[in-house]
Amino acid sequence: MSELLDGLDEQQREAATRLLGPVCILAGAGTGKTRTLTHRIAHGVATGVYAPDRVMALTFTTRAAGELRGRLRALGAGGVAARTFHSAALAQLSFFWPQLVGGRTPEVLPGKARLLGQAAESLRMRVDSAVLRDVAAEIEWRKVRRIPLEEYGRIAVSRALPPGLGVGGVVELQQRYEDLKDEQRRIDFEDVLLVTAGMLDAERRVAEQVREQYRFFVVDEYQDVSPLQQELLELWLGPRTDLCVVGDASQTIYSFAGASSEYLLGFASRYPDATEVRLQRNHRSTPAILAAANRLMRGRPGALELVAADGDAASAEPTVTRWDSDADEAGGVAEAVAAQLAAGVAPERIAVLYRVNAQGGVLEKALADRGISSRQQGGTRFFELDVVRRAVLELTSLSRTGSPKGLYETVADVALSIGWTVQPPDSQGAVRERWEALNALVELADQASEGTTLAEFVAELQERQSSRHEPTMASVALSTLHGAKGLEWDHVHVVGLSEGLLPISHARGFEAIDEERRLLYVGLTRARRTLALHWSAEGLRSRPREPSRFLAELRSGTPGAGRRPAP
Numbered sequence: 001m002s003e004l005l006d007g008l009d010e011q012q013r014e015a016a017t018r019l020l021g022p023v024c025i026l027a028g029a030g031t032g033k034t035r036t037l038t039h040r041i042a043h044g045v046a047t048g049v050y051a052p053d054r055v056m057a058l059t060f061t062t063r064a065a066g067e068l069r070g071r072l073r074a075l076g077a078g079g080v081a082a083r084t085f086h087s088a089a090l091a092q093l094s095f096f097w098p099q100l101v102g103g104r105t106p107e108v109l110p111g112k113a114r115l116l117g118q119a120a121e122s123l124r125m126r127v128d129s130a131v132l133r134d135v136a137a138e139i140e141w142r143k144v145r146r147i148p149l150e151e152y153g154r155i156a157v158s159r160a161l162p163p164g165l166g167v168g169g170v171v172e173l174q175q176r177y178e179d180l181k182d183e184q185r186r187i188d189f190e191d192v193l194l195v196t197a198g199m200l201d202a203e204r205r206v207a208e209q210v211r212e213q214y215r216f217f218v219v220d221e222y223q224d225v226s227p228l229q230q231e232l233l234e235l236w237l238g239p240r241t242d243l244c245v246v247g248d249a250s251q252t253i254y255s256f257a258g259a260s261s262e263y264l265l266g267f268a269s270r271y272p273d274a275t276e277v278r279l280q281r282n283h284r285s286t287p288a289i290l291a292a293a294n295r296l297m298r299g300r301p302g303a304l305e306l307v308a309a310d311g312d313a314a315s316a317e318p319t320v321t322r323w324d325s326d327a328d329e330a331g332g333v334a335e336a337v338a339a340q341l342a343a344g345v346a347p348e349r350i351a352v353l354y355r356v357n358a359q360g361g362v363l364e365k366a367l368a369d370r371g372i373s374s375r376q377q378g379g380t381r382f383f384e385l386d387v388v389r390r391a392v393l394e395l396t397s398l399s400r401t402g403s404p405k406g407l408y409e410t411v412a413d414v415a416l417s418i419g420w421t422v423q424p425p426d427s428q429g430a431v432r433e434r435w436e437a438l439n440a441l442v443e444l445a446d447q448a449s450e451g452t453t454l455a456e457f458v459a460e461l462q463e464r465q466s467s468r469h470e471p472t473m474a475s476v477a478l479s480t481l482h483g484a485k486g487l488e489w490d491h492v493h494v495v496g497l498s499e500g501l502l503p504i505s506h507a508r509g510f511e512a513i514d515e516e517r518r519l520l521y522v523g524l525t526r527a528r529r530t531l532a533l534h535w536s537a538e539g540l541r542s543r544p545r546e547p548s549r550f551l552a553e554l555r556s557g558t559p560g561a562g563r564r565p566a567p
């Protein structure tokens with residue numbers, strides 16, 4: 001048996017050896033989806049079942065595509081295409097457009113706001129940027145579901161539309177936006193998929209050529225597929241069935257963007273001959289954390305019962321702490337983080353998670369007040385930080401002219417010239433962040449394998465930049481629950497577990513509340529070793545708050561719940 005299968009558990013191996021035909025891998029949080037997927041592809045390539053350039057691995061984010069590419073390369077399957085739906089479609093569109101239509105491919109709009117503003121102006125509608133944002137969201141909602149504008153006009157009456165416009169206004173604005181876009185020969189993000197699907201559907205030659213190129217398809221995080229993406233996937237496949245999907249219905253947290261776990265859960269009925277494999281052995285968290293996570297999802301469609309791969313019976317129960325106010329909560333969490341750091345935990349192994357971005361600021365400050373550096377996920381990207389840009393620029397030019405020193409010394413010299421020091425600065429905030437960033441670059445150079453040249457190192461930095469694969473900085477992670485998807489930390493704090501924050505106040509109705517439940521589930525399952533849940537009893541202007549309904553569900557049978565953590 002190929003040694004690529006050695007590091008897999010039994011269920012993972014079963015999934016990784018089913019190389020042909022329709023395969024559906026229902027995989028819970030922390031069960032090693034990416035490992036299974038990448039080893040499956042690499043196994044297929046190593047055994048000669050797949051020609052690497054005929055495999056297409058699809059993801060939903062650039063970060064996930066980059067991670068997949070990196071892992072496949074490391075497993076000897078670097079020739080496999082790992083792309084987002086969007087980039088795969090754009091590549092095909094750019095290739096076929098000049099042949100079919102002639103001329104250059106239409107420019108893709110970087111966002112909708114500007115053109116929507118022009119559309120509103122030409123209709124003499126007075127709307128502010130918040131309304132334009134809401135209308136842009138409506139356009140996206142409609143297009144990823146493949147709903148024509150006329151039909152949208154009929155269903156929009158039951159949608160929460162931006163104030164002041166009415167259904168007629170929203171439809172009119174959307175129509176004008178589409179017209180302007182056509183006049184200017186531009187397309188938007190969703191059009192990339194719509195136009196590519198249209199092209200494949202209408203032009204047999206194009207469909208045949210694309211199908212000839214790609215024979216085996218793999219989709220990661222399949223619970224996030226939208227009707228539009230599903231349609232494109234079916235067009236890519238044609239009559240063939242060599243499709244492997246991996247997903248977890250309990251982690252569907254992008255319904256607002258069109259994600260639907262229906263396709264994942266309905267796979268077996270669409271492909272009656274499909275092989276279905278369930279991954280339920282969780283390699284990440286302790287049994288106590290998994291018990292809480294399982295309780296939260298019990299009875300939900302597609303929920304998988306997670307079992308700890310290493311059953312450490314002595315694992316600590318998740319704690320629940322009530323605080324008097326948000327400020328107390330932030331201070332208390334910062335104290336708890338300080339205690340974890342003092343006990344020797346590395347900062348990058350700790351995360352504080354919350355529902356909305358705005359909650360991050362107060363936490364960042366509370367941590368900084370205690371001399372703890374933190375980093376908000378989704379803040380300024382690593383490679384966009386000023387010092388990192390300068391360092392990459394200098395390293396790139398040095399790689400061309402050549403450097404007399406070894407890789408580590410060269411990178412350290414460049415970092416020193418930009419302000420890095422061997423010892424970290426005492427101060428926090430921006431100074432510390434710059435230091436951490438340069439230090440992360442120096443560490444990358446330190447960890448590079450023996451004999452890596454400067455040119456190779458620079459190429460790796462560029463690959464990391466394009467795939468958003470950021471090096472780890474020695475700081476505590478602050479992240480929204482959405483931003484935490486796919487990540488893991490030893491110690492996780494989730495704050496704001498009160499009604500109105502989680503579930504968030506605008507989540508009304510069973511479906512919307514269930515999406516909030518799944519968001520919390522994603523948060524809980526990020527924790528490897530300890531999980532601390534927090535809520536505060538007083539909101540803005542001293543308004544009293546109730547604990548989140550989800551806490552009651554987690555609490556049942558959780559002995560440590562309801563108590564303050566031990567000092």
Ligand SMILES: Nc1ncnc2c1ncn2[C@@H]1O[C@H](COP(=O)(O)OP(=O)(O)OP(=O)(O)O)[C@@H](O)[C@H]1O
Nearest residue numbers: 007008009029030031032033034035283284486487
């Ligand atoms: N067979 C295995 N043996 C040991 N560790 C494993 C195995 N499979 C996965 N892991 C580890 O378990 C953790 C979870 O794996 P991974 O991140 O791939 O899971 P996932 O299914 O993508 O999780 P999620 O959906 O929750 O983000 C990782 O730390 C990974 O290294």
